[in-house]
Amino acid sequence: MEFPVELLVKCWFLAGPTACGKTNASLLLAERIGAEIVALDSMTLYRGMDIGTAKATMDDRERVPHHLVDILDPQDEYSLADYLQSAAEACQGIIDRGRVPLFVGGTGLYLRGILRGVFEGPAADWELRHRLEEQSLREGPLALHRQLQQVDAKTALRLHPNDQRRVIRALEVFELTGQPLSELQDQGPRPLNERPAHVYWISPPRDWLYHRIDVRVEQMIAAGLIEEVDRLRRRTQSFSHTARQALGYKEVLDWFETDALRGNFRSPEDSALRPSGKALGDLVELIQTRTRQFAKRQHTWFRNLEECRPIERSEVESDHDVVDLILKEA
Known part of the structure; x- marks a missing residue:
């Protein structure tokens, strides 16, 4: 296309x-x-x-x-x-x-x-995808990413291990065609x-950009990113695979689905869960780190x-x- x-x-x-x-x-x-x-x-x-x-x-x-x-x-x-x-x-x-x-x-x-x-690659093989998804659940996303590194190092380099949907698609294309996705996609310039x-x-x-990223993440948290994610998750039945990969949203959603269950409330009368103290600091640092990693991959793309x-x-x-x-x- x-x-x-x-x-x-x-x-x-x-x-x-x-x-x-x-x-x-x-x-x-x-x-x-x-x-x-x-x-x-x-x-x-x-x-x-x-x-x-x-x-x-x-x-x-x-x-x-x-x-x-x-x-x-x-x-x-x-x-x-x-x-x-x-x-x-x-x-x-x-x-x-x-x-x-x-x-x-x-x-x-x-x-x-x-x-x-x-x-335009081969049609989805849902049985294969289901098998790879089960492998990821058993062994973790890093296992699939390492598997991709062995057959398509170029694609593995640009995909984060947590981007399970695209990692699975790259493995699927290789298994169905016998060729790395990176080679099939390398159509060259017009x-x-x-x-x-x-x-x-x-x-x-890099140093200037990374500082701006760190400051931006702090500003997003202060502007209500956690509350925005909370509203969306309450209103939305489930995030699509693509939307869930958004930086900041994925990390906050993961916190709501794991750490929030441990009872980290802002106050006893507040029903809205929110990380605080070290949990909040760790969450901010995680978003900053992943955003810097993403910016590095973007630089490579362009x-x-x-x-x-x-x-x-x-x-x-x-x-x-x-x-x-x-x-x-x-």
Whole structure:
């Protein structure tokens, strides 16, 4: 499956790791080039998952129209193919209005799918998946991840061991085709005349980015991330496999399903469970660590896509400076 080339060549892209400053820069860039923003993010798709995804605010969306935000409920599954179809429809509408589609986000899989197309693998083998899920329950997710490392080290490198759905799919594809998923997906870039001219990613220094990540996680907790997850889990029958993998949400959900059962109440009269003291500190640290690990994987995604041009930024460059650098590159 391929994104329509007649739309692709008219699109702009601004990617980058989490907390690198994409949101503010994208608003300024959109205003400079007459764009509407298409979210390049697998988690801002979900309604109610606002704090932990650093979703564009309503003020941001009034300032610049946003697309593919708040289109799913947390229990809904959504594939890469679904995203490509929705993104193509959004882009067509933007172009018909005489505007520019500007993709903004950090989901490398979505970016590569748009730029290079999607490998349509074999149909699901539910018996095989069930067997692998049972193995994970018996031996833990690390066992499946080690198994994937042996047959497809490249895919294992970009997948977290806890991303069970994608680890199982990669093992499934290998067993059904005899080929690593990474090789089957490596379709290579399009010819030069079929590529978009404006694909940029913000490349920050690691120490600066990690500090911003740590601060952002603390701010999310203070803004009510735990309470947001609590409301969602009470309202939602079950999170989809994709939604449950969202950073922050997964860790808080795991706490509610394990540590919360040990009786960590804020006060005897408060029915809403919430970690406190060391439990809260451990939870914050876990989210920070996993977010830093995720940012490192994002960096690898964008660095390895030859279509992407890096835009270096640190604490020295303002959001306006970043946009000026992008337009200078353009």
